[in-house]
Amino acid sequence: MAAPTFPLNAWYVVAWSHEVGKRSILARTICNKRVALWRRADNSLAAVEDACWHRLAPLSLGWIENDDVVCKYHGLRFNGQGACTLMPSQDSISPGACVKAFPVLDRHRFVWIWPGDPAKADASLVPDMHWNDDPAWTGDGKTMFAKCDYRLFVDNLMDLTHETFVHSTSIGNTAVAETPMETTHDGKSVTVQRFMQDIDAPPFWRAQLGKPGNVDRWQIIRFEPPCTIVLDVGVAPTGTGALQGDRSQGVNLRVLNTISPETETTCMYFWSLVRNYKLHDVTLTTLQRETNASIFVEDQIVIEAQQQRISEMPDMPLRTLNIDAGSFRARKIIERMIAEEA
Ligand code: FES
Ligand SMILES: [Fe+2]
Structure with missing residues (x-):
């Protein structure tokens, strides 16, 4: 078995x-x-x-x-x-x-x-997703029923390098793949951080910021086992201190993700996109939700196709590069939880 x-x-x-x-x-x-x-x-x-x-x-x-x-x-x-x-x-x-x-x-x-x-x-x-009903934040999300092992979405979210290639028309550009990331873990969670300085803003982020000029961009990814991943992401005009902690000139989103296994090869991916600006703009909530849904379909297409190959080639290993450090750590925690139940 x-x-x-x-x-x-x-x-x-x-x-x-x-x-x-x-x-x-x-x-x-x-x-x-x-x-x-x-x-x-x-x-x-x-x-x-x-x-x-x-x-x-x-x-x-x-x-x-x-x-x-x-x-x-x-x-x-x-x-x-x-x-x-x-x-x-x-x-x-x-x-x-x-x-x-x-x-x-x-x-x-x-x-x-x-x-x-x-x-x-x-x-x-229960993993922390409090932003989803915190009055200081607003937003909405959806559910994706996907034909894949839930861990393939964990891999996907723990390494946002793929934005450069999968989401090049919205949230990705070369700066993402060119900037190294830093992974830390404490046995109960895994954090991956990437700070991009003085870069061009990809189209989605340019629209959110509503200002011209280069930006500083941050991605802080936190995994809580077995399958919850919160992204703290945003951009601010270059040099306004966002990467040092002052985000007041920028825009900040939390992308809340939790991917529940139905079976070994199907899952329910619940996500929500919440912001701490323009709290009463219902049109923006709808626009952000639908934009994000179409971005996530780009992931789903690749990952479901990846699952097909994995199922066809069960003896082939999934290899691990520098970019996979976060998902490697996340999978280790999942493996340990499974082993403890054996
Ligand atoms: S009452 Fe449920 S199957 Fe008979
Ligand atoms: Fe993606």
């Missing part, structure tokens, strides 16, 4: 908070587990295995009644803890009738689920 590619004892985003409601059941796959999600009347979340205890019909085909999910096939009911609460045509409930329930919570506009041992689910371990 092939080695596991993801740990189970971790929080993964399974949906945007607004996608899980009280009247319908959302079906998702996370780490090879089928999950049915809904909300109770008090807005709390419920997540159970999406296969009925009776004959394995998907519970997501059913409906919600008094906070419980009703199986569409023969009407068994289960509560959010997975216990059967009603069996039609019999007075008592068969002992042991239950489905697996998953720890689940709302945080930073996302629904996070813990597919592993429920006893280990510690809410303080």
